[in-house]
Amino acid sequence: MERKASGPLGESVSPPAVAPGRRRLLTVVLGGILTAIAGVVGAPLAAFFALPALRLSERRWLEVGRLAEFPEGEIKKVLARPLTAQAWPYETPRVTVYVLNRGAGKFTVFNIHCTHVGCPVRWNPQAGRFFSPCHGGVFDRDGRVLAGPPPRPLDRYEYKVEKGVLYAGRAYKVTERLEFREWHHA
Ligand code: FES
Numbered sequence: 001m002e003r004k005a006s007g008p009l010g011e012s013v014s015p016p017a018v019a020p021g022r023r024r025l026l027t028v029v030l031g032g033i034l035t036a037i038a039g040v041v042g043a044p045l046a047a048f049f050a051l052p053a054l055r056l057s058e059r060r061w062l063e064v065g066r067l068a069e070f071p072e073g074e075i076k077k078v079l080a081r082p083l084t085a086q087a088w089p090y091e092t093p094r095v096t097v098y099v100l101n102r103g104a105g106k107f108t109v110f111n112i113h114c115t116h117v118g119c120p121v122r123w124n125p126q127a128g129r130f131f132s133p134c135h136g137g138v139f140d141r142d143g144r145v146l147a148g149p150p151p152r153p154l155d156r157y158e159y160k161v162e163k164g165v166l167y168a169g170r171a172y173k174v175t176e177r178l179e180f181r182e183w184h185h186a
Pocket residue numbers: 114115116117118119132133134135136137148149150
C-alpha cells in the first residue's frame with residue numbers, strides 16, 4: 001500500500017512521480033551494476049572452490065606404465081607413479097599394483113593388499129596364484145579367494161589407457177555383483 005507523506009500543514013503530499021522510461025533505465029543500470037559485482041566476487045570464489053577439485057581429479061590418476069610393458073596374459077608387479085609431483089600435504093605416494101593384461105585392450109589392476117588384514121600378496125606365476133604371507137590366504141589370477149580367511153576377492157583400481165599408457169585411478173572393492181560383471185564382461 002502506498003504511504004502518503006504529510007506537508008507542514010498536515011496536508012497529504014504525493015512523492016514525485018518517476019517517469020516509466022527513467023525507471024526502466026534505472027532498473028537496467030542497477031541490474032548491470034549487480035551483475036558486474038557478482039562477476040567480480042563470484043569468479044574468484046568459484047575458482048577457489050573448483051581448483052582443488054580439479055587438482056584432486058588430476059592427482060587421482062597414477063601412471064602405471066606403457067602398454068608394451070605388459071605382455072598379454074601375464075601378471076606383472078609395478079610401482080605406479082603419481083602424475084604430478086605434489087608437495088606436502090598433497091603428496092601422492094607411489095603405489096605398488098599388480099597388472100593383468102587380459103588382452104583386447106582390457107586390464108585388471110589389483111590392489112596388492114590382502115582383503116583379510118592387508119598383508120601384501122605375492123604373485124606366483126608357476127602356481128598361477130596370489131599368496132598372502134600372513135594367514136594362508138590364496139587368490140586365483142582374477143583375484144578370487146581360493147583359500148584362507150580373506151572375506152572377498154582382491155580389491156582393484158579403476159584404470160584408463162591414454163596414448164599407449166596405462167593409468168590407475170581409485171581403488172574399489174569387488175562385491176559379488178561386481179565380480180560377475182568384471183569377470184565376464186570387462
Ligand atoms: S592378511 Fe592375507 S590371509 Fe590374513
